[in-house]
Amino acid sequence: MSKLKTPLVTAIVSTYASECFMEGCLANLVGQTIFDDMEIIVIDAASPENEGDIVRSYQERYSNIRYIRTPERIGLYPAWNIGIREAKGKYLTNANTDDRKHPQCIEKLVKALEEDHEFVLAYSDCVITDEANCEFSEGREIGRFDWLDHDHLNLIRRCEIGPMPLWRASLHEEIGLFDEYFIGAGDYEFWLRASQKHRFIHLKEDLGLYLQHDNNLETRNMRRKLNEEYYIKSTYIKSFLKDSSSSKLPALLTLHTDAVKSFVRNQKSVTAEQLNLFEYHYYASALLLAKVGMVDDAIKMLDDWLHSVNVSKNIGHLLYALLLWQNEEVDTSAKMVSFVVSDNAHPELLARTLESIFKQQHENWELIVLSSDEELGGQLEKTFFDKLSALAKYPNLKGRIEALQDDKFHLLSYGHSDDNGISNTDEALQQVLNRVSGDYVCTLCSGEVLTPSYILKAVLKLGQDSEAGWVSPKALFFGTSAAPAWGVPFSLKQSLAEPPAPGASLFRYNAWKDLQNSSSVFSTFEKWGLWLALAEHGWKGLSLADFGVIINIVHINDLLAEKQRALHTVITEHPWWYSVKGAGEVAVKSEAVAQYDNAVDKRQRAEVVRTLMSESGNNSSVDSGKFRLALHYWKKKKTDKALELLEQILSDNSDNSEAAELKKIIIAASV
Known part of the structure; x- marks a missing residue:
């Protein structure tokens, strides 16, 4: 074909170790009804496989295919950004190597944007298959993506754009490129960025075939994906709550709350599609309540959903954000609290925990971090701060910790590990006992995030009963789904029969000293062992009915196995x-x-x-x-x-x- 001066559409293909999909991907793009008005840019991210040979064979037949190989491996969004900078098309679309488009997909999405210039992005519904390299019409359907029409609040709730949208290239001149910090959710962040100012159009027809398999980018990086979703949703929830420009809040709130009431009144059994619509209206109602200042009512709504409907990750995200949004009067007269944080997880989870400590409304505290790194040649502190410095999304954290007075920050090492790589927590506990100077102690694992008012409330609660050795909050376990764990008064019989899930308990120091012969300090369910040990010393346990901690865990079902292991340990000890x-x-x-x-x-x-x-x-x-x-x-x-x-x-x-x-x-x- 002859060279195009100005293609209408640029399709960007990023590839790494996906040779098995490349032939089908290019054939699918060449088969688009609008192909003569397109260009294809393939970004080869230094793949170890032979995608380049396949692309070159297509270049021999089609002059509108370009191939760029990077000298070293790069991520998805740096690759897309290279394609965007090179693109000549008025419209852009991504073409994932393992997904397939309906032959008219790109033509129909372009037509929708050409007919209405108010829209900057077009997306469609999608079929899910588990059969690789199928033509669009041949893939076995195992599920569907039936999206709702675009609404910014719904997009905050969940990414309902799908894997193959088409958008105006001019959008990047206005709001920038994809954020290269992200590994798997950078497109979601970009859609939200655009959605703050612009409208999207939804085509209610199946124009895409999405391949579900265990080796795609999303499933390979589940923990990172959850961290990215948390950051993105929290950022845009806060942005919405802070925005004072909206004048339609009462009408919007009425619209969504009326929809919720109607659904509850009329529905007895629901389809997945109806439940998704119900969740959208429920979510929007809670978010709008929080925006008009009724944060406690919003939290109660979300809590009710998790107990009465399902353990929705989307509802959990909003509850997570609102728990950290609450503001209450600060009482600085209470006694000192010693935070003991175990650095035993992903650095970003550690940063999240430390950030929540700095946001506490109780201001009198010290910080002791137990690092899983061994102290070699006095390098422990350098290793720790290098780890924090690498977290671009927490630019001030390192400086705030360094600014703490010498007697308010201590960095200790777990010491040596055994043959199984398990840290010596007995040695760690003794180190901590020698350093703690607070009246109360709160032990935290990386990834346990405190709500701003928790410690203040817990200190006041312990002050009401001199025989109380600890107080535990209501917890939100958060990962691929969300599950609240009620903060209930300690019951010895119930706890012996089935482990509760205590996290972030606040201990009276005099009680905590009684645990110096116990190594059960830091694991979520091992803290249950601390409760039993304290009970055997005669101490009482108290609880708070309010959420006090959010515990990050990838798969909620992992808790069941951990509970069983904890029960076996307690029977033994x-x-x-x-x-x-x-x-x-x-x-x-x-x-x-x-x-x-x-x-x-x-x-x-x-x-x-x-x-x-x-x-x-x-x-x-x-x-x-x-x-x-x-x-x-x-x-x-x-x-x-x-x-x-x-x-x-x-x-x-x-x-x-x-x-x-x-x-x-x-x-x-x-x-």
Whole structure:
């Protein structure tokens, strides 16, 4: 074909290690009905595969295909930005190598923008398939993206643009290029940036085929994707709440709240599409309530959704942002709090935790960071601050920490790790005990984010009861979905039966000192072990009904496995609370718990525990707990784990007749 002077559309293809998709991708673009008015720019991000050979074979046939290979690997959005700078088209579209477009996709999207110049971007619905390299009409449908019409509040709720929109090239001259900080959500941020000022048009027809597979950019970087979504949504929620230009708030609020009421009144069973529409109106109602100053009402709405409807990540995002948006009176007269933060996760999660400490309305505190890096040649502090400096989205964090007085910031190392890479928390705890100077202690993992008023409320709560050793908040577990965990008063019996999920508890220092023989300090469910240890010293536990912490976790379902591991640990280390019934069923001793609950004060509660421990037998408490756990495993048909525990007991005490007999029974049953 002849060379085009000015193509109408530029399609940008970014490729890295996607040779298997490249032939189909280019064939799909060449097959577009508007191809003669297009140019294709392929950005090869230093791929180790042979995409370049495939592109060159197409260049021999089509003069409107360009190929650019970068000298080193770059990300998706730097590649797109190269294509945008090189593009000559009036309109731009991305062409993901593994997705496919309807033959009329680009033509129809262009037509929509040509007919109405108020719109700057066009998008369509999409079919989801799990069959690679299919023609648009051949892919097996396993799902759909049926989007709503464009609305900025809905776009804040979730990215409803899809994988293959088309937009005006002039938009980049106005609001800039894609933000290259992002790995997988930079397009979402750009759409939100554009949506603040402009309108998009939605074509309600299937013009795209999206390939769902385990090796695409989104699924390979799930934790990073969640972090990016958190940052983007929080940024644009705050921007909306701060914007004072809107004069239609009452009408908008009425529109959305009326839609919510109508849905609740009329719907008994709903489709996924109807639920998405309902969530949009509900989300918009809560966000608008917050904007008109009714933040508490908005939080209650979102909390009700998570308990009554589903664990929507979108609802959780808004709740997350509003919990950190609240403002209350600051009381600086309370005593000092020592924050002990374990740097054991992604640096961005650590930064998020530290940011939330600086935003606390309780101003009297010190910060102790336990780094997972070993102190080698005095480089611990340099390593820590280099890590913070690399986080471009937290430009002031390093300076604020450095500005703390010497007696208000301490950086310690976990010390050495064992053969499994597990840090020595016993050694870490002793280091912390030697440094803590606060009246109260709050231990945090990286990724646990405090709401601004939590510590103030918790300090006041502990001040009301001298026998209270700790107070725990209501928590929001947040990842691929959102799940609230109610802050409920500590119940020994309930906690022994099923681990709660305490996060960010505030401990009285005198109570926390009683834990110096406990290594259960930092893991979310290990903090439950701290509650039990304190209860066995006679301390009472309190709770706050308000949200106090947001705990970042990739998959909410991971909590279930962690809860089970925590329960097994407690059975092993606190066997005096458990008995064995039937064929290895482990149950809480109700009579033992009743004795504890009937004690009138801290001294009597501690005495009940000492008596139970002395009555638990001549075997060591750990052996007794391991035996009960071995029985539990045997009942669950986990023979290998049961035998492993029994071998541990017998290696320490070959005269343990119970363990020896159970081992014989298990082996005989297995044969």
